[in-house]
Amino acid sequence: MSLKRLMPIAAALALTASMAQAQSARDASWDDITAAARGQTVYFHAWGGEPRINAYIDWAAGEVKDRYGVTVKHVKVADTAGTVTQIVAEKTAGRTTGGAVDLVWINGENFNTLKSQGLLADPGWAQTLPNWKYVDVEGKPTVLSDFTVPTDGQESPWGMAKLVFMYDSARLAEPPRSLDALAAYAAEHPGRVTYPQPPNFYGSTFLKQILISKIDDRSKLEKPVDPDRFQQDVAPLFAYLDKIHPDLWRKAEAFPANAAEMRRLLADGELDIAFTFNPGDASSAIANGELPDTVRSFVLTGGTIGNTHFVAIPFNSSAKEGAKVLANFLLSPEAQARKQDPAVWGDPTVLKISSLPENDRARFEAIDLGIATLGPDELGPTLPEPHPSWVAAIEKAWAARYGGS
């Protein structure tokens, strides 16, 4: 055999060897990470307004403690923006190590703020998590692109969200399945429809849903706001709001603080329609006695907004290894399946179920989605989030128009 003919084989062998080496290096480094994580305390800043989610985080904390010796403390924040401010303040105070936040539940505008100011741990860590291989990158492109901003592996996907509406079938036979039908319904039934007050996340999402449906050219929303054209671009949004506001709950002089309060108002019979970002929310709330069992879910024809929520590690975390171990556990098929169970939380998975080993697939197939949850085929198309700059701009325009009346 000539040397010439051997060359490609040698090269191939060398390549294979180096790949295997890389693979084992990756495993080895993960072993190093779990070893370093043992004994660490991870302060996990996550919105704490929903007892079910808090209970799920408690469970995950217990498992991570038992399996990896990592202590997880859930810091229940009222608004993730507060955590962002805290990280900014720490940088202000010159604290580049030993920060108060080790892992934060985040997406969208808050992620964009932290990323653009260099307040996150180095890029690429998310893809080094062993459970990354199950993530549904093709089917759920938003796991890599958070409100159009590339994640660059600086946050690890945790769950999927989609705007879903709820109504009480005992009071309302056929729910309005478009924004125009919703406006017509409000006109017929004054005081029974509303939305949470922006800048609450759910209120802003509702505004974005209207904007997407009404704007002349949707491709504008993929790019940052053009200040010169902004007024013109959002004119249809505010025309719609101007029209429905007199018919809203409390004549739009007061609004629910958040989606949870709106759901409670639905339960009290003050509202006919509420919405949520979690398709399993209605079933979970029924199981908890927080909604009557006649409540059902629906979506708008033409699709509703959807996105992915993540966990991210700040640049000055004192327990980065522990935070990665927790992020990896949250991404595991076991934790993801438990999270999707409406009896636990009902938050949809970010994993590609067909890529899972059989026993893990079975975990998902065993879940009873509940009476008020729409199946994957009934959820309709998912509309992508606009660029984060739109959120701040429409929130500001909303406050100027309605917030100081």
Next chain:
Amino acid sequence: MTRQPALLQRALPTAVILLLIAGPVCLGLAGTLLPAFGYLPALGGSVLSLDPFRAVLSEPGIGLSLALSLGTGLAATAISLAIVALFTAAWFETRVFKAMTRFLSPLLSVPHAAAAIGLAFVIAPSGLIVRLLSPWATGFDRPPDLLIIHDPLGLTMTAGLIAKEVPFLFLMTLAALPQTEARRHLRIAANLGYGRMAGFFKVALPQIYPQIRLPVLAVLAYSTSVVDVARILGPTTPAPLAPRIIDWMADADPALRLQASAGAVLQLLLSVGAILIWRFGEILCSRIARSGRSSGRRYSRDAAMRQMAAVPVGLLIAAMVAALAALALWSLTAGWWFPQAFPTALTLRHWAGLFPGGSHLVGDTLLIALPAAVVAIALIVWQLELWTRTGPRRRHAAFRNLMFLPLLVPQISFLFGLQVLFLVAGWDGTYVAVALTHLVFVLPYVFLALSDPWDHLDPRLAKVAATLGASQNRILWSIRLPMLLRPLMVAAAIGFAVSIGQYLPTLMIGAGRIATITTESVALASGGSRSVAAVYAMLQLMLPLLGFVLASVVPAIAFRHRLALRLQR
């Protein structure tokens, strides 16, 4: 003749207490002022400018926010004071008055947030009252679309503040009465034929008011800058100034931090402005009263007026009792749909759901409140004992006035800067930092609660002990403190309750790492589950109540063989 302690020893407790109170307030104010003028180097703000103030003033609806803060604060203070004055005038030294005293005192221990949450449960369109009346009386099978909670004028918020401030001012008035000649002068007025109420307003109130002026101004400063009650009951389009400042601070855009600092300075100016307006009102009222006082009119037929004076207090007690009942009921509810007057089923699930997460929260709450109360008691006893030893009445009115400093400066205005200072020191989010901040508010209340009973202890007991050869320390430990066990326990319970009720200091200095049942219940007040919110609000009530129960049980047991030390009924 007692030996005078050295100057250093004499001044030490005063210095420590004032440092603990004035230090955080002054440093915090400084820490707020710099960013308010654009100086916060880490955010790239190194040039002094008025831009943050311009940003605040260009916020939509800011004028309305300022007017709301001023209006609700002044109205809540004036109405609370009027209710207390009218009721005291009409019913002082009667059985009704004693009964009300017994009702109103425990209400003082109800934290603002819990009271507001309970009140919302009662008066909301889907609340307890409408449920009890529907559909048989109102015809509603759905809750009416009425703007009660979050009304744009802040009427509900004002009512919520009144419900909490009346018990406070009432107890302050009770404490002030023995320090005046009011009791004697009222008898003289009655002998001269003046009606009860006329006599009170003509001879007693002018003596009492100067004694309660500082508490009244504290109520005013608090009401114009309140956050938790405003969040739960207040308007939102726009909100009053203080909650808007908190929103700016929590915004993802770091530039808003400067704006929030400017807002905190503006809040200080607003509260000072409210105090000036109040002062002007005082002068006006005293002018009017002076001419009325010398008119000689007796107003002896005031029976109808006296009945009316009892109405607001009765309503208030009824509302608070209903609020607490609503909280208790919701915390046990397994499903309660409008318009049912009673839950379909009861469950202990929400209480069981407290464990293990909630028990940690209770632990943290105690870990801050207990040391704060104990340290406050120790410091105040040290100070009072020193005054007793250094001779008669060497106390300074200035000290008492300074104790009110943290109650007169809006919390938000100095907590803001204090947060940055703790952050720089690396103390943010520690128990010590939160407890120290609570101490700023606990110390004044403990001082107010303890100084009068201390002064009223018969000095002859100590003299007798001294002639029998007891040392100063022995007199303190064997006579004074045991005899003052009851007021000491009550003062500790008040300090404990004050610490538990702190929302803003815990939120801001705790940096999210330290949560107490109060921060948790405000967060849950706008949550999806009334029952879970009710559980936390109940906890918020039960812990201080436990303190007061201990404060009455422990002395009762300790004094079971001491007839003269038992509480006279």
